[in-house]
Amino acid sequence: MSTASSGTRRPMFRVRRSKVHGLGVFALRRIRKGTRIVEYLGDRVSHREADRRYEQKTTDDNHTFLFIVDRGIVIDAGVNGNDARFINHGCDPNCESVTEDRRVFVEALRTIQPGEELKYDYSIGRAKDDPPDVDVVFACHCSAEQCRGTMLWPAKRPKPRKSGRRRQRVRK
Ligand SMILES: [Zn+2]
Numbered sequence: 001m002s003t004a005s006s007g008t009r010r011p012m013f014r015v016r017r018s019k020v021h022g023l024g025v026f027a028l029r030r031i032r033k034g035t036r037i038v039e040y041l042g043d044r045v046s047h048r049e050a051d052r053r054y055e056q057k058t059t060d061d062n063h064t065f066l067f068i069v070d071r072g073i074v075i076d077a078g079v080n081g082n083d084a085r086f087i088n089h090g091c092d093p094n095c096e097s098v099t100e101d102r103r104v105f106v107e108a109l110r111t112i113q114p115g116e117e118l119k120y121d122y123s124i125g126r127a128k129d130d131p132p133d134v135d136v137v138f139a140c141h142c143s144a145e146q147c148r149g150t151m152l153w154p155a156k157r158p159k160p161r162k163s164g165r166r167r168q169r170v171r172k
Contacts, residue, residue, distance in 0.1 A: 012037055013118060015086050020142055023086045024117045031112040037095065040067050040084040040104040042077030050074040050166070066166040069102050074166060089151045089165070090119025092144035097123070099163045122151045123164025 010029050018024025031037060042065065045053070050066055053076065065077035065085045077085035084106055087095065094112050097120050098105045106120060124138060131137075135150040148154060151165075 013083070015083050018088055018117055020088045020090070020117065020119075025083060025087045027112045027114050027116050027118060029114050031108045033108050033111045035108045036098075037106045037108060037118065038082065038084045038087075040075055040077065040082075040097065040106060042067075042075045042081040042085065043079035044069075044073050045076055046072065047074055050076060053078075064166065067097070067104055068163050068166045069099060069104060070163060073102060075104060087118050087120060088142070089122040089140060090117075090142045090144060091121070091140055091147045092142070093119040093121050095120040097121075097164070104163070121164075124152045124166065125164065126152055 012029060012031055012035075013025050013027050015023050015025055018026075047068075054064060054066070065081055067075040067077065069075060087106060094109055094116060095106050095118050096109050098107050106118070109120075112118065119142065126134070135152060138151040140147055140149055140151050
């Protein structure tokens with residue numbers, strides 16, 4: 001696997017300010033569809049440990065760096081994370097997250113042009129005890145034509161995906 005900075009080729013992306021949310025990750029050169037762009041790295045912890053780490057955070061701070069690998073493991077990119085944690089959510093994304101051997105990679109869903117911001121669908125699941133304003137807390141401003149207005153899965157989705165970005169509990 002080649003990384004963003006391997007060899008003599010220009011790096012594939014860089015991190016800078018984004019209009020969507022805080023920092024974002026932008027392509028520096030053309031990235032072909034299917035390219036494995038970056039691995040989502042960070043501390044690998046249990047769900048219980050992730051809860052413990054973030055239970056003190058306020059409810060309006062939804063910018064966590066947690067990624068669910070499976071029922072046993074969460075990657076906390078807030079600790080030892082790499083640039084992958086700055087890739088923003090998008091409702092019409094040009095990337096996707098792929099879980100393989102309990103590792104998470106971001107791959108190009110289509111060919112990406114230089115200057116484009118990399119985005120993937122965070123696939124944040126819903127929970128029975130979500131407060132009514134959960135979609136406001138996780139509002140999406142990605143400006144895609146198909147923007148669903150939330151980083152959460154649509155309410156009627158029958159089976160939430162097992163992996164995806166995770167939020168800390170939203171409490172009121
Ligand atoms: Zn959106």
